[in-house]
Amino acid sequence: xxxxxxxxxxxxxxxxxxxxxxxxxxATAALADRSLTLLDGxxxxxxxxxxxxxxxxxxxxxxxxxxxxxxxLERNVSIAGGAIELAGETIVAxxxxxxxxxxxxxVGMVFQGASRSLNPLIRVRRQLAEVLRRHEPGISRDDxxxxxxxxxxxxxxxxxxxxxxxxxxxxxxxxRQRVAIALAVVTRPxxxxxxxxxxxxxxxxxAEVVRLFRTLIDDLGLGLLFVTHDLMxxxxxxxxxxxxxxxxxxxxGPTAEVLDRPxxxxxxxxxxxxxxxxxxxxxxxx
Amino acid sequence: MxxxxxAPLAGSPPVAPSDRSAPAAQSPAPSGRGAERAxxxxxxxGGALVTLLIAVTIAFALGRMSGDxxxxxxxxxxxxxxxxxxxxxxxxxxxxxxxxLEYLRGIVTGDLGTSLQFYxxxxxxxxxxxxxxLQLVGAGMLLAVLVGVPLGVLAATxxxxxxxxxxxxLALLGQSVPVFWLGMMLVLLFAVKxxxxxxxxxxxxxxxxxxxxxxxxxxxxxxxxxxxxxxxEVLREPFIDAARARGLATRQVVWRHGFGNAALPVLTIVVxxxxxxxxxxxxxxxxxxxxxxxxxxxxxxxxxxxxxxxAIVVFGAITFVLLNQLVDVxxxxxxxRLR
Numbered sequence: 248x249x250x251x252x253x254x255x256x257x258x259x260x261x262x263x264x265x266x267x268x269x270x271x272x273x274a275t276a277a278l279a280d281r282s283l284t285l286l287d288g289x290x291x292x293x294x295x296x297x298x299x300x301x302x303x304x305x306x307x308x309x310x311x312x313x314x315x316x317x318x319x320l321e322r323n324v325s326i327a328g329g330a331i332e333l334a335g336e337t338i339v340a341x342x343x344x345x346x347x348x349x350x351x352x353x354v355g356m357v358f359q360g361a362s363r364s365l366n367p368l369i370r371v372r373r374q375l376a377e378v379l380r381r382h383e384p385g386i387s388r389d390d391x392x393x394x395x396x397x398x399x400x401x402x403x404x405x406x407x408x409x410x411x412x413x414x415x416x417x418x419x420x421x422x423r424q425r426v427a428i429a430l431a432v433v434t435r436p437x438x439x440x441x442x443x444x445x446x447x448x449x450x451x452x453x454a455e456v457v458r459l460f461r462t463l464i465d466d467l468g469l470g471l472l473f474v475t476h477d478l479m480x481x482x483x484x485x486x487x488x489x490x491x492x493x494x495x496x497x498x499x500g501p502t503a504e505v506l507d508r509p510x511x512x513x514x515x516x517x518x519x520x521x522x523x524x525x526x527x528x529x530x531x532x533x
Numbered sequence: 534m535x536x537x538x539x540a541p542l543a544g545s546p547p548v549a550p551s552d553r554s555a556p557a558a559q560s561p562a563p564s565g566r567g568a569e570r571a572x573x574x575x576x577x578x579g580g581a582l583v584t585l586l587i588a589v590t591i592a593f594a595l596g597r598m599s600g601d602x603x604x605x606x607x608x609x610x611x612x613x614x615x616x617x618x619x620x621x622x623x624x625x626x627x628x629x630x631x632x633x634l635e636y637l638r639g640i641v642t643g644d645l646g647t648s649l650q651f652y653x654x655x656x657x658x659x660x661x662x663x664x665x666x667l668q669l670v671g672a673g674m675l676l677a678v679l680v681g682v683p684l685g686v687l688a689a690t691x692x693x694x695x696x697x698x699x700x701x702x703l704a705l706l707g708q709s710v711p712v713f714w715l716g717m718m719l720v721l722l723f724a725v726k727x728x729x730x731x732x733x734x735x736x737x738x739x740x741x742x743x744x745x746x747x748x749x750x751x752x753x754x755x756x757x758x759x760x761x762x763x764x765x766e767v768l769r770e771p772f773i774d775a776a777r778a779r780g781l782a783t784r785q786v787v788w789r790h791g792f793g794n795a796a797l798p799v800l801t802i803v804v805x806x807x808x809x810x811x812x813x814x815x816x817x818x819x820x821x822x823x824x825x826x827x828x829x830x831x832x833x834x835x836x837x838x839x840x841x842x843x844a845i846v847v848f849g850a851i852t853f854v855l856l857n858q859l860v861d862v863x864x865x866x867x868x869x870r871l872r
Binding site for chain 1: 794
């Protein structure tokens with residue numbers, strides 16, 4: 248029987264502070280003829296073990312915010328003001344780009360479309376191994392194998408050995424998504440960013456992914472920045488919600504408060520755009 | 534806590550790779566997969582043989598359509614008896630179908646006829662000259678890959694910058710410069726003016742430098758442009774961002790994940806260019822008096838040694854078809870989705 252998985256997380260959270268704090272972040276994109284503000288004084292905070300949902304329509308700046316945290320902004324996008332702190336340490340600010348040490352080790356990221364976020368030419372085993380070896384240079388081959396199997400078991404994968412020996416195209420969409428999450432958490436980061444990671448999945452798999460995240464958060468105490476345009480999904484998983492529009496935070500607060508008593512007109516419009524349920528059919532999210 | 538994670542969640546059972554809800558995870562049974570693979574190999578080999586047959590048939594037909602070779606070989610002053618003797622010697626007095634079958638039998642047995650100019654076996658002459666051409670093409674292609682691939686990768690990873698523009702301009706220049714002109718310029722500079730390297734012939738590594746440089750320029754430019762284009766596309770793939778987000782080193786992201794996925798078209802061009810050059814590096818071999826197949830082909834054409842020309846064409850066709858097969862095999866080796 249395989250060794251029991253271990254759950255030590257990277258030392259990241261301040262004992263009494265935020266795990267992630269984004270303060271007044273402003274990001275601009277240099278276009279050929281003008282400069283475009285993508286984030287305009289955005290402030291958010293996530294505590295250890297907390298799930299913060301970032302919702303908003305396409306182009307609202309959700310993904311830019313997520314990518315800014317891991318330093319994966321497009322080449323023409325720059326930070327014009329504000330800062331991002333991870334466990335009290337400034338990792339992003341104008342002229343500061345210290346995300347290299349955090350990326351992958353302290354912050355994991357899961358992208359939209361897991362199928363395309365896995366290298367199609369490399370077996371799952373090697374993709375996991377290269378992440379472990381990169382962040383834990385002295386790790387032994389046995390430990391790499393054990394940790395890879397353990398993390399797949401945590402993802403509720405029944406036959407980790409077979410999945411490890413598979414190429415991505417040999418796995419189903421649901422399995423690929425679990426492998427993508429495994430790649431994000433195998434190094435035990437203290438923060439995970441999920442950028443629309445359930446968008447391309449069917450509703451059953453979406454629900455499974457949400458439950459998986461919930462378990463990981465409860466057991467590992469990691470913080471989750473959950474970027475989505477699906478308000479119902481956000482209501483299932485998130486402790487707090489931030490609503491973004493045109494690069495600004497227009498409303499934020501505990502999930503129930505924001506969804507039940509929206510204050511901002513944009514949030515109301517967003518909620519009004521959620522498909523309504525046929526009379527007589529019970530809304531499972533209600 | 535561990536038990537909690539290990540225990541299946543309510544309504545969320547563990548997922549097996551071959552779960553019914555996972556159609557993409559289904560792979561054919563091993564025996565079915567073996568049969569499918571055998572079928573594909575047979576199809577591939579069959580396709581190659583048909584291509585080869587068409588190529589050698591075209592070579593045969595062109596040889597026969599280009600007029601009576603006895604007139605071009607013996608000249609206008611030859612007597613009818615002399616012509617008839619030569620026709621008999623070349624087997625041209627036989628019916629066309631007999632000539633064709635004899636020609637095919639020769640190819641299968643490795644007998645590509647006898648040269649009219651050198652009175653030697655064409656197969657032997659090609660075998661004698663081939664090592665020189667292999668040396669030249671090998672050195673040239675190695676140089677082309679060693680410069681072209683990094684140049685293309687550099688341009689792609691710095692898209693839109695001066696590095697990109699410089700590398701692209703260099704590649705464009707490389708594809709625009711005529712090979713014979715470049716050869717002559719290199720001879721003038723390094724052999725005549727600076728007296729650093731020999732101007733021609735073969736025999737030492739120094740003799741190889743200028744011909745290999747000349748040979749490398751066009752494929753290098755082609756490889757650089759193709760690498761840049763393919764890498765630019767691959768570097769926009771989500772798995773590249775994902776690899777970056779996992780904190781992998783830039784070198785790993787660019788080469789293992791980026792170039793690993795961009796390598797297929799580049800490899801195809803490298804192999805096919807090698808095939809093209811193997812069967813006729815005429816200009817380079819001529820400029821440097823390099824005793825390879827290109828030089829031999831030129832001599833054969835000048836003397837109207839039609840059996841030798843035909844033999845070189847057949848050799849080129851076989852080489853090309855074999856290299857095409859090699860490309861298919863390499864594709865399957867590199868990309869598991871093609872197996």
